[in-house]
Amino acid sequence: MTENILCRVRDLTKLYGTVEAVDRLSFDLHKGEFISIVGPSGAGKTTLLRLLADLESQDSGEIRFSEKPSREHPVVLVFQDFMLFPSMTVAANVAFGLRARKIRRREIKERVAQLLSSFGIADKATKYPGQLSAGQQQRVALARALAVRPRLLLLDEPFAHLDKTLKMDTALFLRRMLHEFGITAVAVTHDLEEAFAMSDRVGIMIDGELKQLDPADAVYSRPASLDVARFLGPVSRFPARLLDFMETDAAVDELRRGINGSEVALAAPHFCRAESMGVVADPEGNGVVEEVRCIGVLVLYRVRLSDGANEHILNVFSLESGLEAGTRVRVRVTQVFREEQNV
Amino acid sequence: MTGTPTYSKTKGELWKLAPLLVPVGMMLAGIGHTVRTSLAPGLIAYEAALAQPGLFQNLLFSLYVAGVSTLLSVSIGTVLAYLIRRLPGVYRGRAVGFLIPLILPHIAVGLLILLWFSQSGLISSVFEYVGASGGFRSPLFRGDGIGLILGYVYKSTPFVLILVFPILRRIPDGYIQTGRMLGASEFRCFRQVVLPRLLPGVFSVSIIIFVYSFGSYDLPYVLGESRPRMISLYLYRLYFSRPIGERPIAAAMLVLILLCGAALVLMYAMAVRGVEERERRL
Amino acid sequence: MSNLRGRLVFWSMLLLLIVLPMMFLVITAFAGVWPFPRLMPESYSLRAWRFLGANSQGIMRALGSSTLYSLGAVVTTVLICWLPAQYLSRHSFRGQTLLEAVLLTPALVPAITFSMGLQVLFIGVGLADTMMGVVLILSLVAYPYMLRGLKTGYLAYRQAYDECARNLGAGEWQRLRQVELPMVLPAALSGGSVVFLVAFSEYFLVFLIGGGLVPSFPGFLVPFVTGSDRAVASALTLLFLAVPVFLFITQELFLQWFYRRKGIEFR
Incomplete structure (x- = not known):
């Protein structure tokens, strides 16, 4: 095994009844890396975590660690609901795993105090979980997990209980803490932006399969397949011949060369993410802006484009909000998918 | 993951059921001894038991007392629970008062009945005081079991209350309010919306109360009428007071009662399954 | 249920089933001379409680x-x-x-x-x-x-x-x-x-x-x-x-x- 790989997962499969909750999953996890697995609910993300945590046994495939998790360095899962023991103080919760390991009282006390102060909750040591906010509870749960010096840390939906405004701060806090402690971690979540912001690599899991595992920018700018693209945001659908009325780059041109001139090939459905298209005002352009909607940082343009016979509506994201409805535009495209296959 | 028991890593903990062997073993030993005693001379004891003149009379009397007590305490307890459910939340605390008879032992409930209903009791005094014509004839010790029924109802009603109230609490307010808004009367609401969900629970409570009223010894000992007599007193006398040679007869009767009890256990299992399936569907 | 009627039923049941019997028990425990058919004792005494005191050993x-x-x-x-x-x-x-x-x-x-x-x-x-x-x-x-x-x-x-x-x-x-x-x-x-x-x-x-x-x-x-x-x-x-x-x-x-x-x- 390569030196810096902590864990190899190969063909990991778990069935519930006849349904594959996790379907032939394979990936390598590097030491000190922070991976997020993102996907719609029911995609098998939590099952994957439970398999990694050894709370479930797989039906086939294997999880092989280069250094076996041990009592001194276990795999620890932080549950979605944190599972803080309600009858114990914050300090006792953090000490829980250490007490299971017959560590001397004084050392436990020191380690707990140190962790609480790194997590900024030293003043809550004698409080009970029921008296804390969700954000504070999460910090306690993290401190409790890190106390046992895990070989691998697993986070199940770390943002599920947090307010929208807290999520991004927490994601960045998580990233900072894990780097500081040198912890290898896998998180599953359905909060896309937070996953992108905090992780070294992002995996997209759909229907039990890991569709893509790449650095965040790569996943965002070059989704590996149509279903990944669909998961990431709105996708427009149009026939191949519409490409003749757009500005295309080299990669798309490559794809277009594969289209022969037959009527069937020209009518074959193609797909494009709103992020992969752009519009430029041009009185000679083929497109017309139908509608302009502000959706936050980006502006969504609904653009009408004719292929000579039929008109199509395309969803295009843009940073610029200068265009008004009725403006003629050129449409640029940088990535196009055919049915379930990428460029 | 839906519906899959996720405790897959803890299979093979069957040994954890082992402590139950203590009570189950004791019960089986007790029952076994009774059965052995009853079989001493073949089935003769059973024939003799069925030929005992007092048996059927006492059995019928016990069934009647237990049946009426159960019916009354279950009805009163259920209606009371519904009443408390419909009243504002503070009444739940006040309703703790209704649980006092639970703490009273049957012997003390017997005392209360005597204080109120005996010929020299409170009600008799009230009749005398207002000069009601004909005065008051105490319902106790008359052979119709009214004293026993009063005692059992007094003791069992709070028991129904504490078992039924939690079920009622799980019925969301919305159901009852919707029913009321659609114009159903309070009674119709109770009967059509609430009662169907209560029935399995009420049924299992009824069985417990029925069996206790049927077979317990304490209250009949205090309020007991000698003819007819509650089956528990009758069997106790037969078992211990008569010459030991007649003990198999008493044992045979116990076995017969036990068989009826086994039927009740099965009915109870079915009722519980009904409750659990219903809960699962909801 | 009109709340008033419900409350009335609640309180009268509590009175009849619990409060009165318990009060009557207390009164009886403190009764001295109480000839039938008087509703209340003629006199009160601590006799019963003194009896309890005298037999406290057995009771305890x-x-x-x-x-x-x-x-x-x-x-x-x-x-x-x-x-x-x-x-x-x-x-x-x-x-x-x-x-x-x-x-x-x-x-x-x-x-x-x-x-x-x-x-x-x-x-x-x-x-x-x-x-x-x-x-x-x-x-x-x-x-x-x-x-x-x-x-x-x-x-x-x-x-x-x-x-x-x-x-x-x-x-x-x-x-x-x-x-x-x-x-x-x-x-x-x-x-x-x-x-x-x-x-x-x-x-x-x-x-x-x-x-x-x-x-x-x-x-x-x-x-x-x-x-x-x-x-x-x-x-x-x-x-x-x-x-x-x-x-x-x-x-x-x-x-x-x-x-x-x-x-x-x-x-």
Whole structure:
């Protein structure tokens, strides 16, 4: 095994009844890396975590660690609901795993105090979980997990209980803490932006399969397949011949060369993410802006484009909000998918 | 993951059921001894038991007392629970008062009945005081079991209350309010919306109360009428007071009662399954 | 329900079923001369209470013995039921409903059917006429309530807590003591109250197995109830009520202290 790989997962499969909750999953996890697995609910993300945590046994495939998790360095899962023991103080919760390991009282006390102060909750040591906010509870749960010096840390939906405004701060806090402690971690979540912001690599899991595992920018700018693209945001659908009325780059041109001139090939459905298209005002352009909607940082343009016979509506994201409805535009495209296959 | 028991890593903990062997073993030993005693001379004891003149009379009397007590305490307890459910939340605390008879032992409930209903009791005094014509004839010790029924109802009603109230609490307010808004009367609401969900629970409570009223010894000992007599007193006398040679007869009767009890256990299992399936569907 | 009518029914039932009988019990306990058919005593006296004082030794012995074997039954039923309740709440298997119904048998068949045979067997093994024998027979009739209570407690307890504790490396004992115990305790205590009440107010079984050698408060009370001294019987009944009431208040205060203080919702 390569030196810096902590864990190899190969063909990991778990069935519930006849349904594959996790379907032939394979990936390598590097030491000190922070991976997020993102996907719609029911995609098998939590099952994957439970398999990694050894709370479930797989039906086939294997999880092989280069250094076996041990009592001194276990795999620890932080549950979605944190599972803080309600009858114990914050300090006792953090000490829980250490007490299971017959560590001397004084050392436990020191380690707990140190962790609480790194997590900024030293003043809550004698409080009970029921008296804390969700954000504070999460910090306690993290401190409790890190106390046992895990070989691998697993986070199940770390943002599920947090307010929208807290999520991004927490994601960045998580990233900072894990780097500081040198912890290898896998998180599953359905909060896309937070996953992108905090992780070294992002995996997209759909229907039990890991569709893509790449650095965040790569996943965002070059989704590996149509279903990944669909998961990431709105996708427009149009026939191949519409490409003749757009500005295309080299990669798309490559794809277009594969289209022969037959009527069937020209009518074959193609797909494009709103992020992969752009519009430029041009009185000679083929497109017309139908509608302009502000959706936050980006502006969504609904653009009408004719292929000579039929008109199509395309969803295009843009940073610029200068265009008004009725403006003629050129449409640029940088990535196009055919049915379930990428460029 | 839906519906899959996720405790897959803890299979093979069957040994954890082992402590139950203590009570189950004791019960089986007790029952076994009774059965052995009853079989001493073949089935003769059973024939003799069925030929005992007092048996059927006492059995019928016990069934009647237990049946009426159960019916009354279950009805009163259920209606009371519904009443408390419909009243504002503070009444739940006040309703703790209704649980006092639970703490009273049957012997003390017997005392209360005597204080109120005996010929020299409170009600008799009230009749005398207002000069009601004909005065008051105490319902106790008359052979119709009214004293026993009063005692059992007094003791069992709070028991129904504490078992039924939690079920009622799980019925969301919305159901009852919707029913009321659609114009159903309070009674119709109770009967059509609430009662169907209560029935399995009420049924299992009824069985417990029925069996206790049927077979317990304490209250009949205090309020007991000698003819007819509650089956528990009758069997106790037969078992211990008569010459030991007649003990198999008493044992045979116990076995017969036990068989009826086994039927009740099965009915109870079915009722519980009904409750659990219903809960699962909801 | 018009709230007013409901309240009226509530208060009149409380008055008729609870308040009046209890008041009447108190009045009777303090009655001096009370000729029939007067509604209230002609004079009041402390005679019944002085009688209790004069016989305090026997009363305390009976009260102490009853408390002791009742607490013994609570402890025994906890030991009998804890792990089985845990198992039954976490697993589902074929025939479980039937097994659980069979386990409730002592509550579903009259106690006379097995207790009289058991008494004869207890004589054989030297358990008859002993405190131990009484504790055992009372545990037998009362354990279904404990099993039920603990099972309810365990069903409310989320198994994820257990998984989380396992995942942090806690062994069976640490999980049981530090994680499960505090969370199942309220259910165990409410099961315990029922067991205590059943044991504490039982007359027949204690008399049958204890054979008069194990003193019991109901046994002490019986001759007064069947006799004619109503004042003493009432005073004894009031004294009888004091023990469980005291225990329940203690328990309630303990739960408040243990849970509310920590911001835990319980029940």
